[in-house]
Amino acid sequence: xxxxxxxxxKPRRSAGSKAGTTGTGxxxxxxxxxxxxxxxxxLLTPEGKRVKNAKNAEFAQYVAGVTPEDLRGLYRDxxxxxxxxxxxxxxxxxxxxxLWASLLGQEAAQIGSGRAxxxxxxxxxxxxxxxxxxxxxxxxxxxxxxxRGVNNGGWDPNSNNFHLYTIVIGSQxxxxxxxxxxxxxxxxxxxxxxxxGDGASSQxxxxxxxxxxxxxxxxxxxxxxxxxxxxxxxxxxQTRVPLYQRAQGYGFPGVRVDGNDVLACLAVTRWxxxxxxxxxxxxxxxxxxxxxxxxxxxxxxTKYRADEERESWEAKDPxxxxxxxxxxxxxxxxxxFAELEAESEALGRRVREAVRAMPDPDHxxxxxxxxxxxxxxxxxxxxxxxxxxxxFATESDSGFAAGxxxx
Amino acid sequence: MADNATTKNLALAKAINxxxxxxxxxxxxxxxxxxxxxxxxxxxxxxxxxxxxxxESRVIDTPLAESGIVGTAIGMALRGYRPVVEIxxxxxxxxxxxxxxxxxxxxxARSLGKVKxxxxxxxxxxxxxxxxxxxxxxxxALFAHVSGLKIVSPSNASDAYWMMQQAIQSDDPVIFFExxxxxxxxxxxxxxxxxxxxxxxxxxxxxxDLTLVAYGPMVxxxxxxxxxxxxxxxxxxxxxxxxxxxxxxxxxxxxxxxTRRLVVVHEAPVFFGSGAEIAAxxxxxxxxxxxxxxxxxGGYHAPYPPARLEEEYLPGLDRVLDAVDRALAY
Ligand SMILES: Cc1ncc(C[n+]2csc(CCOP(=O)(O)OP(=O)(O)O)c2C)c(N)n1
Numbered sequence: 001x002x003x004x005x006x007x008x009x010k011p012r013r014s015a016g017s018k019a020g021t022t023g024t025g026x027x028x029x030x031x032x033x034x035x036x037x038x039x040x041x042x043l044l045t046p047e048g049k050r051v052k053n054a055k056n057a058e059f060a061q062y063v064a065g066v067t068p069e070d071l072r073g074l075y076r077d078x079x080x081x082x083x084x085x086x087x088x089x090x091x092x093x094x095x096x097x098x099l100w101a102s103l104l105g106q107e108a109a110q111i112g113s114g115r116a117x118x119x120x121x122x123x124x125x126x127x128x129x130x131x132x133x134x135x136x137x138x139x140x141x142x143x144x145x146x147x148r149g150v151n152n153g154g155w156d157p158n159s160n161n162f163h164l165y166t167i168v169i170g171s172q173x174x175x176x177x178x179x180x181x182x183x184x185x186x187x188x189x190x191x192x193x194x195x196x197g198d199g200a201s202s203q204x205x206x207x208x209x210x211x212x213x214x215x216x217x218x219x220x221x222x223x224x225x226x227x228x229x230x231x232x233x234x235x236x237x238q239t240r241v242p243l244y245q246r247a248q249g250y251g252f253p254g255v256r257v258d259g260n261d262v263l264a265c266l267a268v269t270r271w272x273x274x275x276x277x278x279x280x281x282x283x284x285x286x287x288x289x290x291x292x293x294x295x296x297x298x299x300x301x302t303k304y305r306a307d308e309e310r311e312s313w314e315a316k317d318p319x320x321x322x323x324x325x326x327x328x329x330x331x332x333x334x335x336x337f338a339e340l341e342a343e344s345e346a347l348g349r350r351v352r353e354a355v356r357a358m359p360d361p362d363h364x365x366x367x368x369x370x371x372x373x374x375x376x377x378x379x380x381x382x383x384x385x386x387x388x389x390x391x392f393a394t395e396s397d398s399g400f401a402a403g404x405x406x407x
Numbered sequence: 408m409a410d411n412a413t414t415k416n417l418a419l420a421k422a423i424n425x426x427x428x429x430x431x432x433x434x435x436x437x438x439x440x441x442x443x444x445x446x447x448x449x450x451x452x453x454x455x456x457x458x459x460x461x462x463e464s465r466v467i468d469t470p471l472a473e474s475g476i477v478g479t480a481i482g483m484a485l486r487g488y489r490p491v492v493e494i495x496x497x498x499x500x501x502x503x504x505x506x507x508x509x510x511x512x513x514x515x516a517r518s519l520g521k522v523k524x525x526x527x528x529x530x531x532x533x534x535x536x537x538x539x540x541x542x543x544x545x546x547x548a549l550f551a552h553v554s555g556l557k558i559v560s561p562s563n564a565s566d567a568y569w570m571m572q573q574a575i576q577s578d579d580p581v582i583f584f585e586x587x588x589x590x591x592x593x594x595x596x597x598x599x600x601x602x603x604x605x606x607x608x609x610x611x612x613x614x615x616d617l618t619l620v621a622y623g624p625m626v627x628x629x630x631x632x633x634x635x636x637x638x639x640x641x642x643x644x645x646x647x648x649x650x651x652x653x654x655x656x657x658x659x660x661x662x663x664x665x666t667r668r669l670v671v672v673h674e675a676p677v678f679f680g681s682g683a684e685i686a687a688x689x690x691x692x693x694x695x696x697x698x699x700x701x702x703x704x705g706g707y708h709a710p711y712p713p714a715r716l717e718e719e720y721l722p723g724l725d726r727v728l729d730a731v732d733r734a735l736a737y
Contacts, residue, residue: 230471
């Protein structure tokens with residue numbers, strides 16, 4: 001009982017409604033999000049065993065064609081993403097980055113959902129979607145510019161249909177909805193996916209995006225990574241019902257998936273994307289997962305959470321789980337892991353070198369792209385700035401009028 | 408350390424923490440609310456230990472929703488509470504901007520004075536800490552333009568302590584801008600000596616040649632500028648405004664009538680910033696005293712830049728000295 005399906009606006013297909021039930025009924029007032037853990041869509045157990053049951057059958061069909069090679073591909077994606085993330089964390093420790101938001105533990109949610117996407121789908125991430133960026137073909141070193149402090153974005157969102165990271169919590173869910181409304185107007189069959197956290201689910205923008213997407217039947221998948229914490233606040237401080245159940249009140253289905261199970265994330269996201277493409281409107285996917293590290297490198301989780309909690313989630317590690325499955329099914333040999341290890345090392349080295357070689361921006365970048373059409377005040381201030389810089393270069397008399405930020 | 412038992416040497420953040428503690432102790436109606444203010448003690452630890460001592464019903468971890476934080480604070484104020492809410496960083500106040508501007512600011516006037524809005528909105532603001540986007544901005548002018556709000560910003564630990572007491576006691580909403588890059592600067596705080604009024608500016612260095620006006624994070628810079636200028640034989644007066652709205656024009660006028668020159672310094676963009684208001688009013692009030700136009704030093708008409716460029720963007724010693732020289736050259 002994982003899907004909250006309400007009458008989808010155009011229930012032409014069966015997926016949503018077939019699995020539709022009235023939910024778990026476990027809407028207890030206290031701590032529903034954590035203590036009474038509703039059932040998850042799971043296809044791989046933490047031990048790496050395939051789960052087959054009536055409950056997940058309808059999602060399992062979305063990964064029925066997955067080959068051993070595909071599984072190795074998913075494994076590779078997760079390993080390389082984790083390696084990249086670990087490299088970024090240590091680069092921050094070495095002072096090369098100002099900040100880093102690690103995705104450690106969330107690889108399956110991101111790779112599973114990211115690999116479900118088509119090239120023409122559009123992604124609206126928050127600031128932690130390094131694995132999704134990887135799936136989109138965004139060069140990982142591009143993600144580091146804003147964390148190093150050399151730019152406020154760092155890539156062209158249209159080149160990979162991967163929007164810029166959004167730091168203001170929840171804002172991007174509305175952008176995704178509007179983009180999806182545009183897709184629908186164009187009559188295209190691509191879909192849009194918006195990533196956000198459990199904390200973000202409290203924002204008005206997210207509630208408004210649910211309303212708009214439902215009212216306009218927008219082809220958008222809301223992919224909430226419930227990693228259990230919003231900095232120091234547990235999910236209970238955001239909601240008293242399991243998050244996926246929120247969707248019901250807006251009139252679209254919600255499903256909770258094991259966010260540490262890459263196969264289940266792939267299947268459920270494919271299902272939700274298909275609904276979007278078929279004109280069945282939005283879906284909320286809650287990937288139930290865990291942020292194994294600190295919120296960011298500035299955070300100190302020892303102030304608010306117990307070590308045992310992390311340990312219990314380590315047992316559900318998404319990468320280990322798929323490895324166990326691959327090994328048990330004889331889908332790999334030693335060579336595969338050794339080659340991947342070498343590839344990881346090479347990626348780490350490449351990232352490290354790229355970051356260290358990343359030049360500081362030109363000072364005049366401050367004035368670039370402030371407007372598309374240009375602006376007289378910006379021109380004036382740029383000129384003053386130039387004259388001011390020049391005054392140092394030539395050690396000229398400082399009585400020269402310049403550089404007061406415009407006056 | 409002073410030997411007086413009522414005087415402590417505190418970092419600015421800790422001074423606010425002690426001030427909140429005192430307010431929670433003395434008035435059961437005072438509440439602290441915000442994201443992560445409980446166990447974590449806020450991302451800057453300004454509320455450290457308060458929840459442990461006053462409980463979850465006085466120091467409230469809120470859902471991640473700024474409009475919700477300010478909107479419910481308004482409701483609690485209507486019910487007789489005095490909420491002190493924390494917005495985690497300057498750039499995140501905007502989801503609450505609607506509640507602040509359309510509701511909080513106007514409730515007193517709309518109720519013909521029957522309703523009081525003793526809400527304090529704490530906002531760590533400003534740059535200089537190498538942060539990512541939306542963590543370094545100075546949006547005070549956006550609030551100062553709105554009638555019904557009071558806008559203050561302490562520059563040192565003692566003011567942080569006392570201005571917070573006064574803000575909480577005020578029956579008007581106060582936007583309390585905390586200079587985050589000065590959080591770790593220590594200063595003497597006398598917890599008994601009640602200071603002057605909340606909205607009065609303070610001369611922090613006497614001088615005769617030119618007045619530097621600043622508030623919050625830029626006061627310390629202006630003191631450094633004055634020290635550097637003194638080495639060149641220039642005698643600058645430094646005025647710490649402390650309050651942006653209301654703004655103590657009388658104190659600026661007094662100073663300018665003496666020094667005849669004024670340079671206003673703030674981190675926020677110069678265009679339509681608080682310096683523009685000061686320049687206009689002081690020009691009106693002191694036209695015949697001024698020997699030079701009022702100059703302003705601040706941010707550019709550009710988004711706050713990435714960390715590696717912020718030193719270029721923020722007013723620094725050289726840029727302020729340059730403006731001082733220009734004003735003195737008239
Ligand atoms: C509007 C807004 N308020 C506050 C913040 C500060 N902040 C950054 S991340 C965060 C917690 C986010 O939690 P969640 O949405 O669960 O995502 P997670 O980081 O856990 O992936 C907060 C409070 C922000 N970035 N934007």
